[in-house]
Amino acid sequence: MSVLLYAPMVNVNEEQMNLVEWHKQPKEFVNKGELLATFETTKSTYDFHATDSGFFVPLVEAGSQVTVGEVIAALTDQPDEDIQTLLPSETEKLEAKPHSLQQTAGNRWTRKAEILAKRHNVPPQEMESLTSADVRITEEVVQAYLQQKSTTTGKQANQGFSNATELILILGGGNVACLVLDILARIPQQTAVAILDDNPALQNTTVMGVPVLGNLDRAKSLFDQNFFDKAALAVGILPARRELFEKLSNLGIPFANIIDPSAIIGVNASMGIGNMIMAFCRLGPESQIGDNNFLSAYANIEHHNRMGSHCTFGPGVAMSGGVTIGNSVRFGTGIFIEPRLTIGNNAVIASGVTLTADVPENTVVRAKANFHW
């Protein structure tokens, strides 16, 4: 009976081996037991002897790589016999593959798209009807759909509607970091990933569960590693706040605005980057502030106010309309400011002041009444 010959298992660890040479010519009659081929594995060579007698039909070339179990030759009863009937059919071959992965090309949706849709309660039929049948529904498609469906109100103080979480690196691990973490705990779209601080005692500790991973000068390398998206300066005093902001901005590190959800941002109000706005603050309509300002709780920047950058506020500072404030101005606590005044760069307004006149640059204004006992 004509038989097929298969590549033998020579070494338990190897599924592939080299068929080095055939020792018989095609159509030559081979007797059972005669040396027919030599295989080579990574460890050794192996002599293969004919398991039957017959006319030799090689089906792979000498020198080729074969897989264990692969058909390598036939030994036929008659010379020039048709061996097609002996060979396994194509369908048999496919079925014989034990480890094939499920074909995924057929799925309409990518899994990611499915998961995203489910998360945002998007009815699948609606999405499917909106896209043509041959287009695979991807994450991008779902996101575009969601974007279109959302309303852009001033309430969403964080810029843009994004499904991705913004990862924040907090610079400074002291009490201000707690303020920042407190805000972030209530904002789903921003997450603190780490804190940097120059204080050696803080290294390898955590602040409210967030690890302190090194000194401030680590920020650049962490940014280059895509460890975070934006930084937040948990520093409330000048000149440190301005200096750090400028130094790190020069290194290319972007700063995030950290805004408490209770803050009210009015219509057409705008701000730069790196501002920290604590609870119950208000940025009135048509007002503008620059970068890196630090507003403690209950600050009111009134309508049509203009403020520069790097200003710091104690709690409870109330502006009236049309006030202009320069850069690096420091406010104490409990301050009231009458309308349409101008406060120059680097001015200091001490606690308790009710401002009724303009303040030139570099001026310190103190409250008239001081109580001492």
Added chain:
Amino acid sequence: MQSVPALEWHLYQQMYLIRRTEETLLDLFSQGLLFGTVHTCIGQEAIAVGVVNAIDKSKDVIWSNHRGHGHFLAYCDNIEGLIAEVMGKETGVCRGIGGSQHLHYNNFYTNGILGGTVACAVGSAMAEKKKNSGAITVVFLGDGAMGEGIVYESLNMASLWKLPVLFVLEHNQYAQTTPTSLAHTGDLSNRPKAFGIETREIKADNVISVNRLAQECAHKVRTQQKPLFITMHTYRFAPHSKGDDVRPAAEIETAKRSDPLTHLRWALAQINERRVASIENEVDMRIIEAVETAKQQLVLAPEMFFEGRQP
């Protein structure tokens, strides 16, 4: 009156030192000054002293076991380090961390798990052979340890690889509370023969004869680079550890009649009673001082142990 060689004075002094140290430790235990237990070798001193003084202390390796104080003292005479160790103080030879059963000093090692030390000893011998150091390894084991399979694996390898190991079986007829008859079959002293290992046997009531035999065997092991197994018959007068003695009192009393110290003491006292007393006195004083000093010392600070174990 025949003169007695210096060696015998030395051996007596060592046995006495061991005896008194062990008795002191048992005493300290009763006073509640020790933490954990002690396994004393009272009655078996001739083995430790006889064998350890037959080898080259400068380079030979010793693997001992839980009942290792005698071997330790015979090896390095460090009463102070031993007592401080057993009292858990940082001045102990292992800073109070290993304790009675886990001692190490120079080429002396022990561990508290029976049987495993025999394999380590075979390894030490192999290392010394490969380094061409000329050192041999002595391993002390008890009849109880002869129950562990690893002992036989080790005998096989020691013989197969022709390693310079001197196995010393301290056969004291009991493994904890179990007499040999309930634990072993056949003849323990003949088992090594199955591995082609030469065996010797001796009753260990005379430290001089133990020492002579040990010298002969150590020399053979060193020069022929092959293992040798000596079975030494002995008896321990004190319990296995503390408070776990179920042996009949009469049996213990009978055994004490072969106390290796008694006979040698008697012989030496005939020569020079005063010298014997002086030796004993010196040892006693040394032990008292070691105890008093150890009492004053501190335990290893926690931060030294738990964080970065720099010795």
Added chain:
Amino acid sequence: MTTYLGSLQLHLQQLLSVDSTVLVMGEDILDPYGGAFKVTKGLSTKFPDRVITTPISEAGFIGVANGMALRGLKPIVEIMFGDFITLGADQIINYAAKFAAMYQSALDYHLVIRMPVGGGRGYGPTHSQCLEKLFLGIPHITILAPSIYHDPGLLLASAIQQPGPALFLEHKLLYSQELITPANSAFAVDLSDESFPLVRLTNNTEKTADLTLITYGGALWLPALLQKMAEEEIWLDVLIPSSLNQKAHPSISASASHTGRVVIVEEGAGPFGWGAQIAYDLQHAMLNRLTAPIAVIHAENTIIPATQALEQLHLPNLQRIEQKIYEVLS
């Protein structure tokens, strides 16, 4: 074009030529056979006095290795199948792992016990296991498991050069595979700087990862998983440490805090394994950053069957990991 096996062979040759205190011991390791998985092939011919064939006495010869290590030699012991390590457990746990600490001495003691581990070849219940969990948590042993993305030979050299005992686990299905490096990898691969490095893989360098996957050792399902997840737009940050019981690499918690979703895969059986500890450490460090509970996938809680179809279901496989990822993302 180096295979996992090739790297081990090469570095063993180098170790033996460069350091005369290194020696190799184990069962059936002499030429021409060269060991059950051929790792020691060629060594006994070149270094006859330092390649020692042992009787079948795992407890005994690990003990012998301990004795040699204490006397200044550096034995690399081969256990033929990792399943047999149980026979030597006492010498590892009560001897090797304790010498330096209990003697409070600066012992210059070096020992590596290496062994093939893992299933997938139908060798059956006692020749397919990953038993490292028995030793995880025993203090003072280093446990290493190089993956196909690590250089196993280099790690072996580091292991024998550092003091203290180490267990070195080689997944047996990796031997014939070519090592994957940044040069030939289908996915972005990154190696950290330590001597026992962490490998980081991702299936998308531009997008942020959706999920952190932590695993070690064989992980044969990994390339297929990365591919499949890429097709499904699920971006994975895969972290593969080579050392199982040293302090966790900071990249692990960093990645987990980024993604908030973690799946850990280990081949060891049943609960109470490596993954459980990693999960504990993560939730402890960053509970409020987790969006979903951490998932751990391990082999099923029974013996590894010999029959192929059931073995595939028993060990962590592509389908199970995939499903778990979808679960965690949902």
